[in-house]
Amino acid sequence: MGRTIREAFTQMRRTPYQALGAILVLFITFFVGYAFSLLLYGSEHVLRFVETRPQVTAFFKSETAEADIRGIENDMLAKPYVAKVKVVTKNDALALYKEENKRDPLLLELVTADILPASIEVSGRDIGSLEQIQKDLEVYKSKVDEIVFQKNIIDSLARWTMVIRWVGIAIISVLGVTSLIIMMVIISMKVAMKRQEIGIMRLLGATSWYINGPFLIEGVSYGVFGSLLAWGVVTVGVLYATPWIIDFFGEIPVLPIPWSFLAFQIGVGLAVGALSGAIASMLALRRFIK
Amino acid sequence: MATETKPFASLSMIEFNRVTKQYPTGQAALSDVSFVIEPGEFVFFVGPTGAGKTTIMKLLTRELVPTEGMVAVLGENLQNIKKSAVPKLRREVSVVFQDYKLLPDRTVAENISLPLEIANKTEDEIKSRVADLLELVNLSGKELYFPVQLSGGEAQRVSIARALAVGPKVLFADEPTGNLDHESAIAIAKLLDKIHQLGTTVLMATHNLDLLKLLKKRELHLDKGKLVKDTKATKEKSPKEREEKEDKKKENEKHG
Numbered sequence: 001m002g003r004t005i006r007e008a009f010t011q012m013r014r015t016p017y018q019a020l021g022a023i024l025v026l027f028i029t030f031f032v033g034y035a036f037s038l039l040l041y042g043s044e045h046v047l048r049f050v051e052t053r054p055q056v057t058a059f060f061k062s063e064t065a066e067a068d069i070r071g072i073e074n075d076m077l078a079k080p081y082v083a084k085v086k087v088v089t090k091n092d093a094l095a096l097y098k099e100e101n102k103r104d105p106l107l108l109e110l111v112t113a114d115i116l117p118a119s120i121e122v123s124g125r126d127i128g129s130l131e132q133i134q135k136d137l138e139v140y141k142s143k144v145d146e147i148v149f150q151k152n153i154i155d156s157l158a159r160w161t162m163v164i165r166w167v168g169i170a171i172i173s174v175l176g177v178t179s180l181i182i183m184m185v186i187i188s189m190k191v192a193m194k195r196q197e198i199g200i201m202r203l204l205g206a207t208s209w210y211i212n213g214p215f216l217i218e219g220v221s222y223g224v225f226g227s228l229l230a231w232g233v234v235t236v237g238v239l240y241a242t243p244w245i246i247d248f249f250g251e252i253p254v255l256p257i258p259w260s261f262l263a264f265q266i267g268v269g270l271a272v273g274a275l276s277g278a279i280a281s282m283l284a285l286r287r288f289i290k
Numbered sequence: 291m292a293t294e295t296k297p298f299a300s301l302s303m304i305e306f307n308r309v310t311k312q313y314p315t316g317q318a319a320l321s322d323v324s325f326v327i328e329p330g331e332f333v334f335f336v337g338p339t340g341a342g343k344t345t346i347m348k349l350l351t352r353e354l355v356p357t358e359g360m361v362a363v364l365g366e367n368l369q370n371i372k373k374s375a376v377p378k379l380r381r382e383v384s385v386v387f388q389d390y391k392l393l394p395d396r397t398v399a400e401n402i403s404l405p406l407e408i409a410n411k412t413e414d415e416i417k418s419r420v421a422d423l424l425e426l427v428n429l430s431g432k433e434l435y436f437p438v439q440l441s442g443g444e445a446q447r448v449s450i451a452r453a454l455a456v457g458p459k460v461l462f463a464d465e466p467t468g469n470l471d472h473e474s475a476i477a478i479a480k481l482l483d484k485i486h487q488l489g490t491t492v493l494m495a496t497h498n499l500d501l502l503k504l505l506k507k508r509e510l511h512l513d514k515g516k517l518v519k520d521t522k523a524t525k526e527k528s529p530k531e532r533e534e535k536e537d538k539k540k541e542n543e544k545h546g
Contacts, residue, residue: 003407200391203351204405205380205456 004209008217011190018186019222025182026226026276027233029175030269034234036168037265042254043161049252050154055124056133057148059117064143069118072140076122079136081129086121093118117145127154176276183222183280187215191288216281223277227269235262301365303329303460303491304350309359311345311515319345320515322359327493329459332486334502335495337512343495345515347464350383350493352376364459381409384453388465390445392437398424398448399433405455423451427481443474450481454490461485463494467501479505 012019060069069087076085088096093116101107122137124130130149137147191198198211238245238257245255304327311320320342327333335343348354349361352368361368363383371379384405392401399420406416424430427447437445446466453461463482467475479494479501486492496502502509511519 197393200393201404201408203353203380203385203391204408204452205377206408207374207377210408 004213004217007214008221011214011218012221015190018189022183022186022222023226023229025179026222026273027230029172029179030227030230030273031234032175033168033172034230034265034269036164036172038234038238038257039164040161040168041257041261042249043157043164045254046249046252047154047157047161050157055127055130055149055154056122056137057119058122058137058140058144059119059146059148060143061145062114062117064118066118068143069120072120072137072143076120076133076136079133081125081132082122083125084123088119088121090114090116090118127158130154179226180276180280180283183219183277184284187219187281187284188288190218191215191284195288212281212285215285216278219277219279219281219284220274221277222280223273223275224270225273227273228266231266231269302326302362303331303364304493305360305362306346306349307360307362309349309356309361311342311349311354312357318515320349320356323512323515323517324359325510325517325520327491329491330486330489332483332492332505332507333494334505334507334509335493335512336497336502336509338497340514341512342515343512344464346512347385347462347493347495350460350462351380351385377408381405381456382458383460383462384456384458386446386449386453386461386463386466388468390437390449390469392445392448392452394437396436397433398429398435398437398440401437401448402451402455405452409456419455423454426454426484427451441474442470443477446470446474446478447481450478450485454485458490460491460493463492465495465497467496467498472500475501476504 058072066089069089073085073087076082090113094111094113097111097116098108120137122133124133134147134149137144201211242255249255304325306323306325309320309323310318312318323342323346335346337343345354349356349368350363352371355369363379368379393404396404402420402423403416406419411419420433421430424433427450429444429447429451432440432444437448440448446469450461450463450466453463461482463478466482467478470478475498482492482494483505494501509519509521510517
């Protein structure tokens with residue numbers, strides 16, 4: 001095994017531009033792969049966040065008594081498909097309003113708790129329960145002024161997540177096949193260059209592993225290096241862009257990315273890199289060595 | 291044409307039993323060839339180009355399989371051996387080529403050590419074996435030379451050393467003197483004889499009649515794929531018998 005690895009690295013050292021080309025092509029593929037997986041992770045996170053936020057909000061008429069609101073709160077809490085209920089009283093609404101407009105004193109001067117509606121925010125256990133929650137709240141027509149339903153936002157987000165997933169799969173597939181072919185061509189060239197040497201080795205009693213091993217290790221190394229490099233660049237990129245990402249997503253906690261996810265990402269990336277390198281080498285060897 | 295073949299090969303070093311080899315083009319390289327070579331023999335394969343000498347070499351290393359008949363090495367029918375056993379066979383039946391087939395980007399020592407690396411020998415073993423072989427082929431001091439820096443005779447000696455590296459049972463030299471001048475050819479023939487004296491079965495394909503006269507060994511004459519003549523398998527003289535003969539010769543010369 002030691003000889004095989006040594007031989008593989010000697011081959012790579014002797015043809016540095018071919019090695020660099022193979023690693024860079026794989027780097028691009030894995031870079032896109034890791035970037036899309038992070039994008040998917042982020043969009044799933046956003047979707048989950050929105051799904052678990054108050055999904056149906058009912059604004060009460062100003063004359064609705066607080067006791068009635070508490071009654072509705074209790075009714076909603078009793079439903080099995082309701083995860084959480086939060087009542088925002090007129091005073092709470094005023095406090096929120098003040099917080100949001102604290103930089104604009106003019107807007108604060110004219111507003112009192114009386115003119116702000118109380119509201120109830122009801123979270124469903126899953127997205128399918130939202131319509132039922134809406135119907136439940138509509139029963140209190142005399143007390144409720146308006147019902148805001150966030151299903152459309154969630155549907156739209158889910159659609160985008162799906163689009164990201166499929167676009168990612170399509171791009172990575174095309175890049176993956178291209179990388180595989182390029183790697184196969186590079187290794188084929190090397191095998192062709194060593195054809196005479198391989199023939200002599202065969203006559204001297206070399207086993208298939210003795211001949212094929214270094215090429216296989218070379219392919220695997222390209223895959224592993226390409227994958228590792230891309231993971232490093234993407235991870236450093238995310239760390240560098242952290243302040244901007246936090247600012248962009250606001251209260252949605254997409255960061256920090258858990259280490260378990262990063263470990264899973266690099267684990268799968270290295271396995272795929274090694275496998276694709278081995279496949280490319282095997283295809284090249286099968287084509288050139290009878 | 292169906293030919294009868296023995297169900298089990300004997301324990302001779304090499305046995306060809308009614309071997310026919312026909313290439314896909316229809317050209318018959320060997321037709322119904324039978325012979326037996328015992329361990330420790332030195333045998334010449336003689337014949338013009340296209341007689342079938344190289345085909346015999348390829349059948350022995352299982353680069354080819356016979357169309358009909360049976361080829362056996364040490365009692366093993368080569369048609370029955372698994373593909374995975376071919377590398378082992380090729381370490382037992384080593385070949386020396388007319389064009390040396392040395393790796394140009396490796397030194398003399400690296401070329402000789404290649405079969406030892408293939409056989410997974412340790413570095414110390416390789417070092418010591420290469421030194422011994424260089425001494426045997428009289429190339430000590432040239433271990434760091436590249437093939438391009440060697441004369442034809444020297445390159446062929448490196449090729450012989452490489453073939454001997456893993457201690458093969460049979461050494462097949464396929465026209466080893468074909469590219470060499472007369473003196474180098476004689477030197478190579480003598481070297482092969484020396485290797486034979488050390489116990490290796492040596493087969494040598496040639497059409498150089500001077501070498502046949504010089505070494506006086508068994509000859510298998512081939513023509514157009516047919517075995518046309520097999521000089522009797524002369525009993526090989528042991529080194530002791532040779533010495534006695536030399537002494538007797540000197541004694542006679544002394545006494546006029």
